[in-house]
Amino acid sequence: MSVRELVVLGTGSQVPTRTRNHNGYLLRWDGEGLLFDPGEGTQRQMLFAGVAASSITRICLSHFHGDHCLGVPGVVQRLSLDGVRHPVVAHYPASGAEYFARLRHASVFHETAELVESPVTEPGEIARGAFGRLVARRLSHPVESFGYQLVEPDTRRMLPDQLAALGVCGPAVGQLQRDGFVEVGGRRVELSAASEPRRGQRFAFVMDTRLCDGVFELAEHADLLVIESTFLSADAALATEYGHLTAAQAGRVAAECGVRKLVLSHFSQRYPAPEAFRAEAAGSFGGEIVVASDISRIAVPSRRPYRAAAG
Numbered sequence: 001m002s003v004r005e006l007v008v009l010g011t012g013s014q015v016p017t018r019t020r021n022h023n024g025y026l027l028r029w030d031g032e033g034l035l036f037d038p039g040e041g042t043q044r045q046m047l048f049a050g051v052a053a054s055s056i057t058r059i060c061l062s063h064f065h066g067d068h069c070l071g072v073p074g075v076v077q078r079l080s081l082d083g084v085r086h087p088v089v090a091h092y093p094a095s096g097a098e099y100f101a102r103l104r105h106a107s108v109f110h111e112t113a114e115l116v117e118s119p120v121t122e123p124g125e126i127a128r129g130a131f132g133r134l135v136a137r138r139l140s141h142p143v144e145s146f147g148y149q150l151v152e153p154d155t156r157r158m159l160p161d162q163l164a165a166l167g168v169c170g171p172a173v174g175q176l177q178r179d180g181f182v183e184v185g186g187r188r189v190e191l192s193a194a195s196e197p198r199r200g201q202r203f204a205f206v207m208d209t210r211l212c213d214g215v216f217e218l219a220e221h222a223d224l225l226v227i228e229s230t231f232l233s234a235d236a237a238l239a240t241e242y243g244h245l246t247a248a249q250a251g252r253v254a255a256e257c258g259v260r261k262l263v264l265s266h267f268s269q270r271y272p273a274p275e276a277f278r279a280e281a282a283g284s285f286g287g288e289i290v291v292a293s294d295i296s297r298i299a300v301p302s303r304r305p306y307r308a309a310a311g
C-alpha cells in the first residue's frame with residue numbers, strides 16, 4: 001500500500017517553545033518524501049518521528065526566515081552521513097540563493113549525497129513526476145515567500161471484472177490504457193467500458209503570508225491544506241502588519257476553497273492554549289480541523305469521489 005500522510009515535525013513560529021519545535025513537515029506521498037520548511041532542530045525531530053533522512057526526496061522552502069530554514073544544514077549533512085543514494089531536489093525562492101548557499105555549506109562535511117538546486121523564480125509548475133505536478137505560488141510576506149501545491153491528475157481506474165467480461169487481458173490491458181481503445185476478437189473495446197474516473201488528490205502548503213490571491217490558488221480543492229495561523233483574531237492587526245494569517249482567516253480560506261482537511265500550524269508563542277485556534281477556524285469551516293502538534297501524523301483523506309466536487 002502506498003502511504004500518503006503528513007508527518008508534523010514542528011509547529012512553532014519564530015522561536016521554539018517547551019512544547020513546539022521550529023517548523024518542519026514531511027509529506028510522505030507514495031515513494032516521495034517532501035520536506036517543507038525545516039526549522040532548527042528538524043533533524044532531531046525526525047528521529048522522534050521515526051523519519052529516516054533517506055525518505056527525503058525534495059526540500060521545499062517557503063522563505064528564508066530562520067524558523068523555516070535553519071534546519072537545512074543538519075538535514076543536508078545528514079543525507080551524506082547516511083549515504084543517501086538518490087538525488088534530493090531543493091526548491092526555494094531564487095531571491096534567497098545566497099542564504100541557501102550558506103545553509104548548504106554552513107560547516108565542513110564530507111559531501112557524498114547529491115543535492116540538486118531548483119530555485120523558484122516565478123509562480124507556476126516547478127516539477128512534474130509520478131506524484132503529479134508541483135506548483136509554486138507567490139505569497140505576501142515582508143520577504144519573498146512561495147507556497148506549494150501538489151496536484152495529482154485525474155486518471156482512470158481499471159475494473160478487473162469489466163476487463164474479464166469484455167475479454168481484455170494481458171498486453172491488451174496496457175494497450176487499452178495507452179490508446180483509449182483496443183481490438184479484441186474483432187470487437188472494439190473503449191477505455192470507458194472497462195474503467196472509471198479516479199479523482200487525483202491535492203495537497204497544499206501555505207506558510208508565512210497575509211491573505212492574497214496565492215493563498216486561495218494554492219488551497220483550491222485541497223484534500224489536505226497545511227496553513228499558517230500565527231495569530232488569533234484579537235491580534236489581527238499584528239497579523240496584517242507582520243505578514244501573517246489568523247486562524248479565522250485560515251478557516252475562511254478552507255471554506256471558500258472547498259478544502260477537505262485543514263491543518264493549522266505555525267503558532268505564535270504568545271498563546272498557551274491551541275484549542276482557541278480550532279474554535280476560530282470552525283467559525284467558517286465545517287470540515288475536519290487539526291490543530292497541529294509536534295511529532296504527529298496526519299493522513300491525507302481518502303480519495304474524493306469523482307462526482308463530489310469540481311477539479
Ligand SMILES: [Zn+2]
Pocket residue numbers: 013014065067068208266
Ligand atoms: Zn515563520
